[in-house]
Amino acid sequence: MIEINGITKVYEGIRAVDDVSLKIGSGEIVTVVGTSGSGKTTLLRMINRLVEPTSGTILIDGRDNRDLPGHELRRAIGYAIQGYGLFPHRTVAQNIATVPKLLGWDKKRIESRVDELLALFHLEPSQFRARMPHELSGGQQQRIGVARALAAEPAVLLMDEPFGALDPIIRGKAQEDLIEIQRRFATTIVLVTHGMDEAIRLGHRIAVMDKGKLLQFAAPAELIAHPATAFVADLAGRADRAFRLLSLSPVVDLLEPGEASGEPIGAQASLKDALSEALWSGRAALPVLRDGAIVGRVTREKLMARAGQPQ
């Protein structure tokens, strides 16, 4: 649980972050979205005190984050950044082991944790342990960056545009991995991004920032359906908000008994994909496939109704 209370950061008379308050629950993914200069990165960096606030407090699990010296606080909080910041003179294993080593874990425990994390990120430990960062692809470097952030099993993980430098396909995979890992460890994640798509895809709730102020803090569906300001509406994308809304729910939500012909769609596919397929193939209904069996159908009519503005 992270409680941010009236946090403000003033740089040379400019309020980079202006009186922001929000509560992030344990095990929640909160995405902070905004244009560059909106103060989103500064907000993130005040949580682990890479930036000291001008005023306001931040409580992590009820404790003021100024109770500990900055470097000790940061050892307990995972931090992954754009560009990854891997130490170029250290092997993959040494990079991942950074925080456990600072915390004085014994050698055996560090080794097994490194191997566990490499396996978790689909990197064969025996192959990757001894590699140097410059021998890795961008996607692999990114995974090592997140593995390093998670090495000491932090309850909180801060991420600053961690997928910004990846190409779309690898980014999609990295986002899936993150969701999977978050489910597994119930890590509280605060992720800064400038892309609304990423914010919607990853965030249980989204904080929209502009010019240092928090404009809205809400679940994705709420944000799309009822944007607090015109800026939020613009950022959420007026033109394709219907599709964004559909993309939030799986096909199984609109599952109904009945027959339909043609290629089936998976029950966990998004409503957006279902509508797209229905329009593309000119069908009024699609059969729904779950665990290898057709369990019913989803109709174009219901899909379209669901895409309208919620009342």
Next chain:
Amino acid sequence: MKGSALIRLLLLVLLVAFLLTPQSFRPVFQPFAANGAPAIYTQSSLLALTLSHLAMVGVATLAAAIVSIGLAVLVTRPAGREFLPLSRSIANIGQTFPPVAVLALAVPVFGFGPIPTLIALFLYGLLPIFENTLTGLTTVPHSVQEAARGVGMTDTQRLISVELPLALPIILAGIRLTAVISLGTATIGSTVAAKTLGEVIIAGLISNNTAFVLQGGLVVALLALFIHQGFTSLEARIGRQAGAMQPAQ
């Protein structure tokens, strides 16, 4: 590549052989000796001169490295940033002040012997190491510095385990420059009675004996070559290991 390594090995063997048994090279230098003068310098042992020359360069370079690296680390810390211009001036003055002038000023204070030469070499050697260390420490990629802070390293831990190792190849290049420059500069120390290979060159110049000048000059040149080579391959090895010059993406 292989050919040049072979040539270097051959040169090393020749140099060692010459220093151990200079007399066996008499026929080589005889043609350069002026009518009837000795072809090989015998006033002092060439080996002893070489060792003393190297020791002087080594001590001066080591002292310059300790002071310059220390200064560069100091002025790149937040607390020492205001001393950056001052340190730059000191290092620059050391470089612009000709070693000969330093000798002339130091002799009345410290007398003849190795001390004035050591001071001249030390001052002359500060700038390359200082500037290179500064460059190395200030060009650690931003994302790496950010990550080092983000994982919870203290300032000292960041300096020792991230900044200095990443700057090491550039620092070594600075030390190499200083060592090679000092190797040549040390020869003038013989004018104030420091035991260096300059003694051989000066004896040749005074007695108009080209063979002596050649001997002294060649030994210094070969030493410089080997020191340069040694450092370059060390820098390359460390640099390759780190891949430090490649950006993360």
